[in-house]
Amino acid sequence: MQSFRRFDRTTSLMIGLLVISFLLATFDVRSAGGGIGTTMREGVQTLFSPLQEVTSAATRPAVGFIDALSDIAALREENDSLRLENEELKTEIEQFTSIQADLEHLMEINDLEAPDDLPTVTARIVSSGTSTFDLVRFIDKGSNDGISLGDAVIDQRGLIGRVDEVFRNSARVRLIFDPNVTISVQDEVTSQMGLLTGDNDTLILRVFNAEEPVREGNVIVTAGSRFPPGIVVGTVKETAADDAGFGLDTEVMAAINPTRLDYVKVIVGYSPLDAEDEERAEPEEPVADEPADEEPSEDSSDGEGNADTTIEEAR
């Protein structure tokens, strides 16, 4: 009888805890990243941040060493391919020099601003998600440093992700690899617009009504909207054409390496609302080619490849 009673109590407690968890998950999803969930996250993040920073700093050399060991085969292969690529690139440098001069001239004419000209905050990644399911990183700067929800996060290679939760002294960055992240992008070579969606290890580019093929090696950059335009996102992995007229899908190799992230820059001077205001104030500015900037909705894809950058923040 005693055994039965104890079994009953434990089972009841488990059911109670499951109900609490279920309710918390429901409220958290319904509040879309706000409410009590954010308060609790901020509290725990504030408590754990110092411990994480100390641990991260203390173990960084060891982590780097172990990571390098586990990647040694991949690094060897990468080294060989980089050697080949280096030779090819050397021959192309002269051509690119003249193209770059032309581009700089065009940028002056159009009074365009490069992403580097925007104000940024340098931050350091202090922790990752709690499992490999979590494609997020936590940085050591928050709202006290001027960081706000939606800010783009970059490093010297390109776009890393977007701030999707801000605390006073830290922030959570959702990586571009997250399947919930969709970015409005542009093929730099063909100027075709498309949508780039995270797929855990890779990125999938979808171009609707593609008029010409997207070729391997073409650089994909952000097309404006929620991210500042012109940030490198990656390069096309495989040539793809729209043979059937339904658009094309192809893989994109991200410019960033998620395992090598350390210092990052958060672009704090740009928001889709600012972009909207600028457009309203200066309608004659050459922004007509920008993709659907006027509606920074949760997901305003119009099915024509002119969708806003979207990050589903229903969490």
Add this chain to the structure above:
Amino acid sequence: MRTREVGISLLLVVLAVVAQTAVFGDGRIDPLGASPAIVLVVVLACARYIDPEPALLLGFTAGMLLDLLGGAPLGLWAMAYTVSVYIALRFRSRADDGPVIVGLGVVLLTLIAHSLFVIIGTLFGERFFTSTAVIKDTVLPAFYNLAVAAVVFPIVSRLIGRRRQLGWTT
């Protein structure tokens, strides 16, 4: 209620959470793109020695901490860990049968916890099933945990273990 054991268990869980987020995890030490779920190993190890109700609460707390420090909706890991600890409690007297059974239990319970997380997360709108990586992220940690358990279980046993193993009713 054995407060000392529960207190030490909580401390070990906090240390495991810090290690999980700052040392292991995506982008840190993650051989083959997956990392061990050391928090779960610590919770399972502690659940061998503390009473059932505190053990369940410990699993829930550990899961909740992971939820609060992670990117998924709150409560997902809490649910997964609570169920795993419940199953562990149900069968913990079998831990006396030796390290092979303990190892097998750790692997199975890690698989159960990760599978539950993926299934419940999908119900709450997470897109775990968009690529085959979900299989890797579910299966590999179970085997990594086997290695982690070989280190963690003796430490926990030394810290809070008692000569007499607790059964379901004690």
